[in-house]
Amino acid sequence: MFIDRDKELAVLETEYARKGAAFVVIYGRRRIGKTTLINRFCENKKAIYFLTTEENEDENRTSFKNLVAAAFADELLESAAIDSWIPIFKIIAKESRNERLVLVIDEFQYLGKANKAFPSVMQKVWDEILSKANVMLILCGSLINMMTSQVLNYDSPLYGRRTAQIMLKQIDFSHCCEFNKDLTMEEQIEQYAVTGGVPKYIQIFDRQGDIYSSIREHILSSGSFLYAEPEFLLQKEVSEIGSYFSVLKTIAAGNHKLGRMASALEVSQSGLTPYLRTLVELDIIEREVPITEEHPEKSKMGLYRIKDNFIAFWFKFVYPSKSMLESEKIQFVEDRLRQNFIDNHVSYVYEDICREDTWNVLSEGISINRVGRWWGSGDVEIDIVAYDSTGNDMVFGECKYSMQRKGLEIINKLQEKAKAVDWKKETRREHYLIYAKSGFTDELLEYAAQRDDVILKQFG
Numbered sequence: 001m002f003i004d005r006d007k008e009l010a011v012l013e014t015e016y017a018r019k020g021a022a023f024v025v026i027y028g029r030r031r032i033g034k035t036t037l038i039n040r041f042c043e044n045k046k047a048i049y050f051l052t053t054e055e056n057e058d059e060n061r062t063s064f065k066n067l068v069a070a071a072f073a074d075e076l077l078e079s080a081a082i083d084s085w086i087p088i089f090k091i092i093a094k095e096s097r098n099e100r101l102v103l104v105i106d107e108f109q110y111l112g113k114a115n116k117a118f119p120s121v122m123q124k125v126w127d128e129i130l131s132k133a134n135v136m137l138i139l140c141g142s143l144i145n146m147m148t149s150q151v152l153n154y155d156s157p158l159y160g161r162r163t164a165q166i167m168l169k170q171i172d173f174s175h176c177c178e179f180n181k182d183l184t185m186e187e188q189i190e191q192y193a194v195t196g197g198v199p200k201y202i203q204i205f206d207r208q209g210d211i212y213s214s215i216r217e218h219i220l221s222s223g224s225f226l227y228a229e230p231e232f233l234l235q236k237e238v239s240e241i242g243s244y245f246s247v248l249k250t251i252a253a254g255n256h257k258l259g260r261m262a263s264a265l266e267v268s269q270s271g272l273t274p275y276l277r278t279l280v281e282l283d284i285i286e287r288e289v290p291i292t293e294e295h296p297e298k299s300k301m302g303l304y305r306i307k308d309n310f311i312a313f314w315f316k317f318v319y320p321s322k323s324m325l326e327s328e329k330i331q332f333v334e335d336r337l338r339q340n341f342i343d344n345h346v347s348y349v350y351e352d353i354c355r356e357d358t359w360n361v362l363s364e365g366i367s368i369n370r371v372g373r374w375w376g377s378g379d380v381e382i383d384i385v386a387y388d389s390t391g392n393d394m395v396f397g398e399c400k401y402s403m404q405r406k407g408l409e410i411i412n413k414l415q416e417k418a419k420a421v422d423w424k425k426e427t428r429r430e431h432y433l434i435y436a437k438s439g440f441t442d443e444l445l446e447y448a449a450q451r452d453d454v455i456l457k458q459f460g
Contacts, residue, residue: 003199004175005037008166012041015136015164016102022136023126023161027147028168029283030233031200034140037168038104047102048092057114061085068092089125093133100134108139109146119150123157131161144282145237169283170197170308173353180206185460186437187211189401193349194219196309201226212338219318220330227325230314237282245319247275248306251285252315256303276304284308291372291385292423301375309349316345342401350401351383354435354459358386358397364455366431367393380420384433392424397433401460407441410434411454435459 015022026034042049048071052060065088069078072095082088092103105111111118122139130137141147151158152165177188179202190211195201204225205218219226230248234241246265255261258276262269279285286307289299296302306312317340318325321333351373358371367388374385384397396418400406414432431453434440437460440448448454 002036002040003178004171005033005040005168008037008168009041011164011166012037012138016041016045016100018136018163021131021133022163023131024136024138025147025151025162025165026138026140026168027144027151027166028142029144029198030142031198032142032168032170033199034142034168035106036199038106038138038140042102042104045102046099047104049104049106051106052108052110054110054113057111057118058083060111060114061088064088085121085125086129089129093129093135096134100136102136102138103130104138104140106140107142109141109143109150112146112150120157123161126158126161143236145278148281167283171199171202172197173356176202179203189350189353189460190346192353193309193346194313198310201310212334212341215337216330216334219314220325220333222325222328226310226314227318230311230319233311234282238278244275244279245315247272247279248284248311248315249319251304251306252312252319256305258302258304261304284311288373290374290376291370292374292387292421301377303375313345317341347399347401350435350437350460351399354397354399354457355384357435357457357459358384358395358433361386361395361431361433361455366395367391368395374421376420378420380417382414382417382421385421387423387428392428393431394421394423394428395431395433396421397435399435401437403438405439405441406434406436407444408447411444411447429453431455433457 012024015024026038028034038049048068050064050067053063061082064085065080065082066078068074068088068091072091074091077088077091092101095101115121126137139151150156151162153159173188173192176192176197177183183191191202191205191214194211194215195205205214218224221227231241234244238244247261250261250264253264255264258269258272262272265272276285276287280287284306285304287302287304289296289302293299293301306315317333317337321336324333355371355373359368361368368386369388369390371384371386373381373383375381382396383399384395386395386397387393396414398410398414400410411432411434414434418430433455435457437458439458440456445456448456
């Protein structure tokens with residue numbers, strides 16, 4: 001299935017339409033859909049797709065030579081013994097005179113791993129051959145650290161050559177329902193809380209039974225597809241994988257402040273910072289500050305959170321129970337998971353989904369250009385704060401994923417908490433937004449009907 005990649009396809013089509021050569025870099029984590037995107041783009045185009053392997057450079061070059069020879073029915077190239085990449089790319093450039101050609105080198109980072117000088121080889125290929133040809137070159141990779149160092153960083157030989165780049169990210173919740181339109185909203189939210197927006201996870205996780213039977217089948221069983229997935233994701237990106245796992249486990253346990261993490265791990269804050277920086281670069285965690293902070297990088301209110309739903313789920317429920325799962329105590333782990341899944345995981349993901357949906361208040365005539373969370377130096381936390389940084393509208397919101405209908409007390413508490421937010425306190429126009437899975441009491445519905453600053457959404 002091909003879902004929610006219209007913007008990325010548009011970028012690729014623009015580069016394809018470019019007069020002269022184009023050089024696009026596509027990167028992102030495993031199973032995010034990079035190859036699917038490329039295959040869709042290459043439909044009805046003359047294209048050569050080469051998937052590199054972890055074999056040595058000679059083996060990869062021979063495979064590439066044979067692929068190009070087959071693409072152009074070049075028997076001479078096929079029979080030739082070549083110890084350089086240059087002649088192969090010259091043939092590609094020559095053939096592109098007749099028709100625009102898309103050349104894809106997937107998992108490009110393995111060539112740089114096999115030969116650290118390969119980015120310099122590719123620089124020469126681009127500068128002297130492909131940049132003058134009718135070719136669209138796509139370098140694609142799933143190891144973010146390697147792709148960044150080999151292609152994107154300032155000190156890379158290829159720096160400045162690319163004409164476009166795409167970091168492919170997870171699909172938004174609003175599009176996840178397209179994978180299976182038979183699921184109820186509640187089922188979609190619970191599934192998204194586990195799979196996130198990773199297409200491969202969604203496809204294998206699609207289910208007929210309840211969420212817990214799917215978790216048992218695809219995650220808790222030691223032979224299942226997702227049982228050790230975070231290990232596969234990180235083992236080629238970082239050294240000291242155990243240290244990174246300790247950091248992620250600590251965050252998943254609720255330690256979001258740098259000081260609390262350092263204390264829990266019994267390390268210095270400065271010693272912890274490099275691990276956090278790498279996890280941010282890998283798009284696994286994020287440093288979040290109250291949305292009204294004007295200088296986020298300098299804020300002392302920063303909290304670290306795991307932004308990947310599946311990894312957060314895995315470190316909350318699977319990694320701490322690895323010994324029991326290896327001992328086939330699956331039912332015990334599942335029973336404990338059932339007790340905590342909604343309150344300790346789904347409810348937080350529900351807040352993220354609601355914040356994403358908050359942009360829809362624009363259709364209510366409310367102007368906003370920033371959406372996020374807010375917390376103060378005390379214990380005041382607000383699930384949603386959205387505002388127009390150049391105007392006066394400000395939205396305060398709460399998200400409640402529970403079985404009980406919500407009444408007037410939720411508005412009263414929200415109005416009280418809003419007083420702690422200092423932004424344009426004298427001139428702002430306040431609006432109140434309540435998301436609730438199970439709806440609202442008649443009293444709250446009647447109250448909202450009489451107000452133009454209260455929006456109620458039964459969502460989930």
